[in-house]
Amino acid sequence: MNTENIEEKVIEFIASKVDDVDVSTINATSEFEELGLDSMDRVQLLFDAEETFGVTFEDDEVKDFHCVKDIIDYISNHQSSAPS
């Protein structure tokens, strides 16, 4: 899975997890806060992302995640373990 594919799939994944957001406006730079995701929502989001993309997020590395791109980059850098 190339980076563009990952970006598309992550955005599609996030669109299925948020409420009261125009999903067509979600892009890599979208901040979690503007997507209405509080700190507990982000923990749930990353748990679901692990299941969906077959990666394991390390606590130390995700604590500063604040936008969609952080997830895309993380999956891209660990894509050997991600499903194609």
Next chain:
Amino acid sequence: MRLTTNRSLKYIRFWLSYVFIYPGFVTFLDSFLKSNMRIVVSGLGIVSPIGSGIDQFWSAAINGKNGIRSIQCFDSSNNRSRIAGEIADFDPKSFLKNKQIEQTDRFTQLALHAANQAMEDAGSLDCYEPRRLAVSLGSGMGGFATFEASAERRLQNKAIPPFTVPRTMANSAAAWIATQYGLKGVNLTCSTACSSGGNAIGMGLDLLRTGKADVVLTGGAEACVLPLTIAGFEALHALSTGFNDDPEHASRPFAAGRDGFVMGEGAGILVLEREEAAKRRGAKIYAQLAGYGCACDAAHIVAPDMDGQVAAMETAIRDAGIKPETVDYINAHATSTPLGDIVETNAIKQVFGAHAQNIAISATKSMIGHTIGASAAIGSIAAIMSLQTGIIHPTVNLDEADPECDLNYTPNQALKKSANVALCNAFGFGGNNVSLIFATV
């Protein structure tokens, strides 16, 4: 010496007056206060295997619709009991957002769906202070589906969902109802196994009588058609296992050949408030919740005991300030276990004597199975609808009664009967017995 004797006499007189006069005064005061503070039901909501919404449920119930099927939500081929009363078409997406669905167990979703209906039915509660709006809910198992799923993952050394605990905790449903509607008053959850919903409704009555709330959303919710709960009740030989190929005939309270209960799921919610306030805001009033009795067998952790059931019914009748012979209808606990239905029959005979033969009795579980912590709330709704419509729903699968069950159980066909007083029974593991009395207003 004389002085001492006189003093002694005074003391004796004082204590005699305390023993003989004070209790009488308390009883008088109690009935005076109750007669001036009637608690009424002003909203109803239900999700059940035979229908969601009061109209759909009641129409199905009086027509004897059967909600028992082969288990669909998991592969039950390794279970001895492979049937249940499931809510097949339940779709939480129709009323919850994505994040809410992820943060809630199925039992909470069922409770919320019933609460939405009840709140709409009750109409605006804006005239009340949010801190005076309470929730009192019952659930026997709470979020057990979440618990099972997370335990399975943990045993496989996988990460578990972050909302495992808040989805599992028994008070999750009550908390979510409060959050959805801004109900900032007392928020209680009662877990007394199969009588949970009955205790919750009784606690709601107490909150209103003691002035601790102005409105109480109350009832029960349960969603435990699950591999572990089915296996657990199987291990106790409590479930029906002989009707796997004929599910609709499995739940057969009071009938010959019954072999255990059938698991069900659902939720029932009632809105309670004081009659005067309900009338003032123009609410629709379904019935009065007139009495609540609760008693523990203190005998055995799972086997039923007649004395406890008698005590619960007698206490409820006394609490309602009525005479036993005024009871027209009993929504029986009647789970379809060989022992339980006989014990309840004998308890009813003990409480009502010759009048027991005049009472119409029916078992909602014959159509939907045993919804555990929701069963008393659903039974109460059936009792209230009987008062409202003058129709008693039938006990289905009652072609041939057990010779030891010889009362009028409304077999197979609904009965037209004008009823003014209805009693609902709920008995749970732990020897907990609850009776509720509803009356026309």
